Amino acid sequence: MTGVYNPLLVCLSLVVAFLASYTAVELSGGLNTLAGAKRRPLWLAGGAVSMGVGIWSMHFIGMLAFSLPVEVGYDLAATTASLFLAIGVSLIALATASRGVLSSARLCIAGTVMGIGVAAMHFTGMHAMQMSPGIAYTIWRVALSVGVAIAASMAALWLAFTLRASDVQNVVVKRLGAAFIMALAITGMHYVGMSAADFAAGSICLSVGKLDARWLALIVTATSFTVLVGTLALLGFHTSSLSISLRRANRQLHYLGTHDALTNLPNRQQLSLRIAQAIAECSRRESPFAVLFIDLDGFKSINDSLGHSVGDDLLKACAERLRQDVPPTAMVARLGGDEFVIVVEHVVEPSSAEALANGVLRRLSQEIDVNGLPLRVSASVGVAFYPRDGSNAGELLHSADAAMYVAKQSGRNTFRVFEPQMNHTTLKSLILQRDLHRALTGGELSVSFQPKFSVASQSVTGVEALIRWRHPELGEIPPLEFIPIAERSGLIVGIGDWVVREVCSNIALWDAQGLPPVCVAVNLSPIQFNVQDLVARIDTLIGAAGVDPRRLMFEITETTAMQNIEKTSRTIEALQSRGYTVAIDDFGTGYSSLAYLQRFRFDQIKVDGSFMRDLVAGGRRGSALLSAVMTLARALQIEVVAEGVETESQFLTLRELACDQMQGFLLSRPLTAVELPAFLRSVADRIVTAGGACVTQAE
Template identity: 60%
Template sequence: MNGAYNPLLVFLSLATASLASYTALELAGRISSLPDGRSRLPWLIGGAVVMGIGIWSMHFIGMLAFSLPIRLGYDFGITAISVLLASAASFLALTTVNRGHLSALRISVGGIAMGLGIAGMHYTGMAAMQMSPPIRYTVWIVAASIAIAIVASIAALWIAFTLRASEEQNIVLKRLAAALVMGLAITGMHYTGMSAANFETGSICLSVGKLDPDWLAMIVSVASLTVLIGTLIFLGWHTSSLANSLRRANVTLQHLGTHDALTNLPNRVLLANRVQLAIDAFSPSGSTFAVLFLDLDGFKTINDSLGHAVGDELLKMCAQRLRENVRKDDVVARVGGDEFVIVLNGPIEPSAAEHIAACLVRVVCEEAIIHNVRLRVSTSIGIALFPRDGRSTEGLLHSADSAMYNAKQSGRNMYRFFEVAMHGNATRTLTLQRDLQQALEDGHLSVAFQPKFNMVEQSMTGAEALIRWIHPELGNIPPLEFIPIAERSGQIIQIGEWVIKEVCRCIALWKAEGLAPIQIAINLSPVQFNVPDLVERIGAIVRAAHVSPQYLMFEITETAAMQNAERTTETLHKFRASGFQMAIDDFGTGHSSLAYLRQFQVSQVKVDQSFTKELDLHELEGGALISAIVTLSHALHMNVVAEGVETEAQLVKLTALGCDQAQGFLLAKPLPAEAFQQFQRALDRALAESELFAASAGRSIEIPIPN
């Protein structure tokens, strides 16, 4: 019994095979881009079902294209099995092609398994007609169809794997061409298999009435095309979605690469770009624009003492204040921990830049409340003008940075325009910061001792330890110059501990030499004072040196004490509990509250030397201030030490005002450790001869200091 083919359905089967192949290639490419097996499995299963339905649809449309002069039908159960076989073969194909390395053996084994699966699907689908007598197959043609299925499967796997690794250029055209080749191969296998079928004359179909071939042709065609085209549409949408996500991610990454994560301000990279754009824009005309370099004064102390959470909030608040107080076209960038740079776009007059800088100094200094804590920082600003102070990005930033350091050295909380001499100062600052560590290791640092005298009993009551640095090339470096550098760099912690160790060593040595022990006062940097375990660390140093805590007094400035009065009170209590005495240094220059001064319970209050000098210029006003400090301190059971006594007149007035102790060049200059030891011996001899404190005669003891 001979059959005939419907040309339209034959073409539709070829189109379905090619569409299924293209969908398979798209899925293979998509699955290979997924990161791991867990994320690939849902795609593999879904892809296998879609691809299996596509291949099965092609075969079934091809079978429906074949007509016999009898009524035909298809068994639902057997037809479903053929669909499962197609999906299983597709799952095997997608799994194989998405392995990391596809060897020739793996392609061959996978192709054979896939080809047998497709052939099994075809002949299972043929069996769904349930012909009686059964269909008789020509063996060699069946073998040829299976061989074609295997070869086509191997070729399909190779093409899919090759395209997976192919460059994106012309990938769609490559997949279309490959899909057409694969579609022809699959279609060829199908019609070869169909030609192997022989239907006996008088055969009947036992599946008539189960699945009507006419309706089935329409349903299969529409359903398969819907599934395949729907899959491609989904893949296209997914690709577009991924592209949009990637585009958004790139925008985010670009933003993160050019902006500070904490403040969302431009970072150093974007700042350099903006400065260069300004240079390019104003170079032809020679017009001026300004670069402001800002550093927050006192931020490190707050950050170290109150924690990074408070520090971060303070930085964000300062960043907001800076943004709100510059012009719309100006650029505010964060370039370091507490460093900001502002580009004032031109043309701009120096006076306008100065006005903006003054405004920024004012607004940054305003009080901030963070985590229910009242905080205040200031800013030092350096101003560089283009083209006067630099014609390159690096040059302008360097000039503004140098001016900022000059503002800090001049007292902070101010702005400075760049001057040529400042470059040398900035270079010197960097040199000192670099050499400080080496100075500590090489013994270039030393401690000098300036005596303190009791103004009533006319005896030495102790001394203040003062650090000295003799640089091998630059000579004597004043503490007022290198201490701020050490504070900014964090080296002050190590230097401060070294001073304590050196003082303890000297006290132990003097005791061993038979000298009467005296109390030595040591200054604590605000940075050092805010170290959480400061008291414990100092206690360990003192115990290791076998020195009693009663011979040590620690001084903190009034300004440092008031930065966080509650925490200061707690730390001072720990010092007292450990046997140390404490003093408030530079009293009268800060903003301390009388209530807090009572709460601090220190042993000494040291009147700042500026008040001592004021006695010579404005005796009434200066005397009134010192008298008030003495009265307050005595009421709180604290001794008063007058600093910076340089004239006999000052000494007489301070004695009359009730100061308990004094120190200054009139009485004794700071002495190296060995000279101070000689000074103590001379004092012992002078005391025995009642020649110690001849202030009324205008004499002070002169002790020869060894070179």
Template identity: 40%
Template structure:
């Protein structure tokens, strides 16, 4: 019988060793009494008789309960192997009986290594709550922390501040330096913002160039304003991208708890509303939320919804402002100026809706409608008229960058039957300087059609003479901001005189817009400015009034 037991034990041991899962046994005192090969290999044991030490040899409290009451249990713990490496394991243990069948005489258990699983879960949890690029909390974690802090502040009568932060014109950084260096800039911005706040505060990134702050125990606006100024100062320091110094700025919107909201969504929304108002104010600034901003935001949303339907409802009209030859005084052209005849608000001027149209992506179809309508009016005026006039149409920067711009203009010319010589296109400095080679190519093709080309608002952008002379343009329009204080402002006099002289040296004509007084007209005439436009001569009028 003893020999048979040995044979059976040997067979049992071979069977256990064939199982890839680590299996172990403990005696009634809770000490290891046996294990299979998988267990030995996992723990780094050299033989079945090896001593088990470290965390594996510890008598667990759950073992005592199993030996007295039976049953089974699953526990997760850390195990230090013989080589010193710590692993995360899942132990499934059960009590067993032998001999009399009544007394629990030992434990049997399995062990599963869950180290990689827990590591993957931890990584997934991190990615669910942190921004991968900057390693700052993301929206999910920020909202959770803000909710926790609101509860704490409510109980202890404390105040909080929520900052919404955007980098001004960040898209230009990506366009110039590429997305990789743009990401590098975001990392540095995140670090600088974090360095301006306390450890108890939270800086988060919601994506793109949008950051958000949660500041604890901010009782007064002045406290929040101090931190906002520190952020402006930190961000204003130069950044080094591709061995070039780059200067940027940020806009900040601030909402305070409980003044501007007492829940997570309201505080985030109101800080964002204040941020957009800061951008409208010219950026590079910070603004605190006010209830009036919500009203304005609601009005903007209402205007946006109306704008989306304005084209289909034929609510746009064009007024034309005449342009005059300085020598003869004859009207030689008009500029097409878009107006929106809103059914409820009445006449809406471009400054109120053009930025909105650009923001929601309607500027291109609206621009095409203006061009088509102006071409139709130009043909109606000029057919059979010996003294034809030119109709100048503004192309928005986004419209100018459209890859099918040339084809679209040719299509409109064919559809309307307008003589290209009757058409003028005005492009801003910033539009042509975004991609100089592209601009030269497009302008050259348009020039070949016979279209008159102008650079609008000259002096307000950043074009250089070396580029200007390469553009196939006919005319420079001096921005009205340089005309307003003439002839009182000596600086404006010097600038306008220099532009006229420079343009003539490049064989370009010059038009001054915003001429409103006789003194302005006389001065511009004295320095040989070629063309005039402004209220002194005529306000913008409807198409049917041009020749009245």
């Protein structure tokens, strides 16, 4: 018994196959763009149902296109089973094409499973006709239809995976072409499978009356079009929403790329663009504009002692004050850290920019409440003008920065207008930073030693190691000039290690020469002190030199000690447990919190030289302050060393106050490593030793 095909339904099956294929490609792309993992299973399930209905509809429309000379119906259970097979196959396809890497092995396995599933759906649908006698199949054609199904599935998976990304060039055209190829493959598989069926003469359909073929054709066609078109419309809505979200995200990314995340001020990139625009506009109008470079004074100590969260809140408060203090047309930008820049256009007179700088200084110096904590900062401001001080953004910022640097050197909380000679100061700083690397390895650094004396007997109690740098072109560079550069460039830790090695080398040399043992004090910078393995590094250096740890004292400043109180206490205890002594240096210039002297348990307090100057200028008041420090220190068994003793009157006052030790030019200037041995020999009978250890009152 032979049948005929209805051309209209055959074309309709091809259209449905095309819609199902295009839906599959779009679904794989939509699933690929989903950001939330929670939404993916829902979209995957819905997509599988939509795609499965499309494949199943194409199959049944193709079957309905085949007319037999007998009345035909379909069994509900078998028909439903074929539908679920189609949905399962679609789930495999979408899960494979929308995620992961489509390797050759994964493509073959998924394509084979999918192809067998499609073939199973087809022959289950054929079984739903329940012909009697049963349908006979030509085996080689059945095998061919399964092979076509597997090949079509692999091709569909590969195309869907390849075109899942939305940034593929001409993606819509390519997806339409891929859908047409997939539709031809799917329908080809179906009709090859149909050609394998052989209906015996006189066959009858046992499913007549169960599902009428004409009604089934109408329902399947309407359902498939509704589901597929609805899915494509939903995908279009999702894509539209995604596009809106992407545009919003792109705007946000652009904003973040041009603005500072903490203060919401324009960043360096946006500042450079604004200066370029101002240059173009002011060049046409021949009118100057001003650039103000602002750096907060004392911000680092607040940030280090009170924490970064307080520092961040302080920066935001300062940024808001700067916004309020400038004209509406001006730009306030943050370069990073505690550096800000203001660009003010149409500055006819320089006095206008200077008045603005004074306003900035006044506003920033006012008390700021940060989470209930009253804080004060000041600022140093440098002012540069276009076109006098630069022809582009880089030159103007450089000039304003150089002027700000001079303002800091002039006492801070002030402003300076750029002058050409200011470039010399900035250039020198850059030269020193460049040459400091060479100095560390090229023998330009050296260590001098300044003796310390007992106030009562004027005996030598130890020496302090002082680093020196003799630049081959610039001559002697003061430590106060190059140490900050070393800290900014990250060389300070290496320089600190070099100083310890050099001190140990000299101690070993003095011992070999039979000189009396003296204690050597070494300064630790804040960055050195906060190195995680500080104590282990010191142990390694001193152990390698074979020097007794009791011969070394380490000095840290008040500010360094207060950066992290708990860590400072642990580090001091660790150093003292190994035999080193620890002193607090420049006492009186930082927090001067007497309560922390007991907690930190320093071995020595070195009172800053400014106290010595106050002994003369402050009279009884200066003496009272120094006396109070020594009384408390003595009660805590901490020795007091007065720095900067330069006059006889200062020495007499210290003796009256019963100060323990002193250090300064009155008794000895710093001595080079070559000069010190001769000095030690000359005072050999006046060197105070305690078994080779550093001398403290506690002993």
